Amino acid sequence: MNGLREHFRIRYPERDRAWLAVGEFVLPVLDLSESGAGLPTSDLFQEGQGSQEISIAFSDGGEFLSSAVFVRSNSERTGIRFLRMVPLGRILKEQRRLNERFLHVY
Secondary structure, eight states: OOOOOSSOEEEOOTTSOOEEEETTEEEEOSEEESSEEEEEOOSSSOTTOOOEEEEEEOTTSOEEEEEEEEEEEOSSEEEEEESSOOOHHHHHHHHHHHHHHHTTTO
């Protein structure tokens, strides 16, 4: 394997993140791809746990619904994988929005 990712990943600036909800609990999304997300480390997703229903709320009012499972975790972040992928069009729309808003930062 050459180390290239299969899906494009958005890294969110701290002041404009999407939010992931699991039931009544909400976490900021650190990064997002079609197949999964990086979240701050929490007990919401743990190794050996079954899938959980999630929703992601985007700053533009859009929402994505799926189920997700634990992939990996360290002291700073937890990785999850979606059982239904985020549409590529949604990822591209989010990237365009962030580029327009933060062009001077990137």
